[in-house]
Amino acid sequence: MSTRKVPEDLAQYIACPNCDALYTAALPEEGGRAVCARCHTVLISTRENAGIQVLALSAAVLILVIAAVFHPFLEIHASGFGNRVSLLDVATSFRSGTLVLVSVATVMLIVLVPLIRTLLLIYVIAPIELKRPPLRHAKGAFHLAQELKPWAMTEVFSIGCAVALVKVSDLAQLDFGPAFWMFLALSVFVVINDRYLCTWSIWAAIEDTP
Amino acid sequence: MITARQSGLVACRSCGRVWPLGTPTCGRCGAALVSRDAKSLQRVMAWWTAGLICYIPANLYPMLVTTTFGSEEKGTIVGGAIEIARHGDFLIAAIVLIASVMIPVSKFIAIAYLAHSAWRPRPGGALRRLHLFEATEFIGRWSMIDVFVVAILSALVQFSVVASIHPGPAALTFALSVIFTMLSAKSFDPRLIWDGETIESPAEP
Numbered sequence: 001m002s003t004r005k006v007p008e009d010l011a012q013y014i015a016c017p018n019c020d021a022l023y024t025a026a027l028p029e030e031g032g033r034a035v036c037a038r039c040h041t042v043l044i045s046t047r048e049n050a051g052i053q054v055l056a057l058s059a060a061v062l063i064l065v066i067a068a069v070f071h072p073f074l075e076i077h078a079s080g081f082g083n084r085v086s087l088l089d090v091a092t093s094f095r096s097g098t099l100v101l102v103s104v105a106t107v108m109l110i111v112l113v114p115l116i117r118t119l120l121l122i123y124v125i126a127p128i129e130l131k132r133p134p135l136r137h138a139k140g141a142f143h144l145a146q147e148l149k150p151w152a153m154t155e156v157f158s159i160g161c162a163v164a165l166v167k168v169s170d171l172a173q174l175d176f177g178p179a180f181w182m183f184l185a186l187s188v189f190v191v192i193n194d195r196y197l198c199t200w201s202i203w204a205a206i207e208d209t210p
Numbered sequence: 211m212i213t214a215r216q217s218g219l220v221a222c223r224s225c226g227r228v229w230p231l232g233t234p235t236c237g238r239c240g241a242a243l244v245s246r247d248a249k250s251l252q253r254v255m256a257w258w259t260a261g262l263i264c265y266i267p268a269n270l271y272p273m274l275v276t277t278t279f280g281s282e283e284k285g286t287i288v289g290g291a292i293e294i295a296r297h298g299d300f301l302i303a304a305i306v307l308i309a310s311v312m313i314p315v316s317k318f319i320a321i322a323y324l325a326h327s328a329w330r331p332r333p334g335g336a337l338r339r340l341h342l343f344e345a346t347e348f349i350g351r352w353s354m355i356d357v358f359v360v361a362i363l364s365a366l367v368q369f370s371v372v373a374s375i376h377p378g379p380a381a382l383t384f385a386l387s388v389i390f391t392m393l394s395a396k397s398f399d400p401r402l403i404w405d406g407e408t409i410e411s412p413a414e415p
Contacts, residue, residue: 013228015214015221018340020401022214038211039340043226074366081369093365094377102385106361143224143239150392156351160358166302167294167363203225207238
C-alpha cells in the first residue's frame with residue numbers, strides 16, 4: 001500500500017474509516033492484512049476460503065438459532081419444585097407494564113437480530129462464492145448486516161447465563177437443555193464468523209450490482 | 211501520509227470507497243457521506259445525556275424483586291452484587307460490578323472526554339484517543355449482562371408461593387441507558403480525533 005496525490009480512478013483508493021488516511025487499495029497476499037499506517041485499523045484482511053467458511057458458519061448459526069428456540073433451554077429443581085424454560089421464556093420474562101419493552105429488546109438482541117444478520121450475510125455472500133452475479137439489493141442487505149453487528153448480543157447473553165447459574169446454584173439444582181448447548185455453540189460461531197468477514201472484499205465484489 | 215479530505219475527497223466510513231468532496235451519498239453502499247461529521251458531537255452528547263439520565267434511576271430502583279413465602283425483598287444493582295459477595299462468590303460479584311457499574315461509568319467519562327477533545331482539536335495523543343474510542347465501542351454491549359441475568363432468573367425461579375423472582379423497574383432504565391450510550395458512541399466520528407495532528411509530508415512520490 002502506498003499513498004499518492006490527486007486520484008483519477010477513485011475505485012482504486014481506500015480511506016481509513018477511523019482516521020481518513022488515503023491509500024491505493026492493494027490486495028495483500030492470501031492470509032495477509034492491510035493495516036492503516038497511521039492508526040493501525042485493519043483495512044483489508046484476506047484469508048484462504050474466507051467466503052466459504054463464513055457461509056458454512058452462517059448456515060450453522062441459522063440452524064442453531066431456530067433449533068435453540070424450540071428446545072428446552074434450562075431446567076431447575078429445588079425441594080420438590082421444578083421449572084423448565086425455553087429461550088423465548090427467558091427472553092420474554094419481563095411481563096408487567098412497561099417492562100414488556102425489555103422483553104421486546106431481549107428477543108431482538110439474542111434471537112431476531114442474529115437471525116436476520118445471518119440471513120443477510122448468506123444472501124450477499126452465497127452468490128459471490130457460487131461465482132454468480134450478486135442478488136438484487138445485495139448492497140442494501142450488506143449495509144444493514146453491518147449496521148446490525150453491534151446489536152447481535154449472543155455472546156453477551158452466554159456470559160449472562162454463566163452469572164445466573166452461579167447465582168442460583170446454591171438454592172437449586174440446574175440442568176442444561178439441548179438449547180443451552182446450541183446457544184453456546186452459536187455464540188462462538190458468531191464471533192468466529194465476524195473475524196473471517198472482510199468487509200472491503202465483499203464491497204469490492206458487489207460493487208457493480210444495480 | 212495524506213488524508214482523503216486533503217485530496218479533495220470524501221471517504222465512506224461504511225465501505226472505505228472515496229468520492230469527490232460534496233458527494234451526498236456513497237455510490238457503492240448507499241451510506242450518507244460527510245467529510246467530518248461536526249454535527250456528530252451534538253448527537254453524541256444528546257444520546258450521552260439520555261443515557262446518563264436513565265442510569266440514575268437504574269441504580270436507585272430495584273433490579274430484582276424476590277418473593278419468599280409472601281415477604282418481598284428488593285435488590286438494586288449494587289445491593290445484588292454485595293449480596294453475591296456475601297455468599298462468597300467474589301468472581302461473580304466482580305463480573306456484575308464491572309459490567310453494571312465500572313463499564314457504564316467509565317463509558318460516560320470516556321465519551322465526554324473524547325467529545326470534548328474532538329471539539330477543541332489539539333496535536334498529540336490521537337492514537338491513544340482512538341484506542342480509547344475503540345475500547346468504548348467494544349465494551350458497551352457487555353453492560354447488557356445484568357439485564358440478561360435478571361431475565362434468566364425471573365424465568366427460572368417461579369416456585370409459586372415458596373420463592374419467585376420478578377424484574378424491577380431498574381431493568382428497563384438500565385437497558386435504556388446501555389442502548390443510549392451505545393448509540394452515543396456510534397454517533398462519534400473518530401476522524402475528528404485526527405484533525406489536530408500535524409501530518410508528516412509523504413516520503414514517497
